[in-house]
Amino acid sequence: MTGSSPPARVEVHPNAELAAEAAADRFVAAATRALRSRGSFLVALSGGNTPRRLYELLATPPRAAQVDWTRVQVCWSDERCVPPDSPQSNYRMAQEALLSRVPLPAGNVHRMRGEGDPIQEARRYEELLRRLLWGPGARLDLVLLGLGRDGHTASLVPGATAVHDSVQWVAPAFSETSAQWRITLTPRLINAAAEVVFLAWGADKADMVARVLEGPRAPHDIPAQLIAPVDGALVWILDRAAATPLAGGN
């Protein structure tokens, strides 16, 4: 975190299910605040596997009824450059686990078109977000992020300094690990959000969680360290397995 950013809040829950429930409750609370103050809620969903259970919990009682889905706008933190029906698609996972199960208008689902040219799609998506985020003080209400074992988040991968430092809101990014083009929100947009929530559970994330939160700062090598909301909230929702190496994490 940079010197000026508010400190991160770190929540440690006994297991992954309780961590997912805590994340779902935080989503509902963020939506309630935004809908009450502005009448709409714009959330960027994380990809990967971790948030699936969170999305399933949001799509089932009691939480499904606690959000006015008709006034929710959904975008993504990143997407793999694959078709929307690919098993690798972040859109497909969210569509199956949540979006197809709540009364969210189709026009409110803003899919990153992974099937397109990454450079052109990044440009299109940024224009879309600039239309959604018009007016003074407009910003993403909530950004959900995962954490890769190499320290990446969204598709901000180690060493990709041009993407990390981009003045754009959306950028194409190549992931060497998956040998795949991606489209990603950049730190510039993410750090302007009202609330950013990292989701990390499982022992395989523990070492990287500790490095991000308590290790030396090396944000271009550990891109999750690039995430430092200017004045928004930064929250880590962990299970005990992912928090064990943290000072007092057990």
Ligand code: 6PG
């Ligand atoms: C993606 C994600 C990526 C993910 C992490 C964690 O498209 O893969 O955006 O940043 O959140 O790699 O992935 P898991 O949740 O599957 O561990």
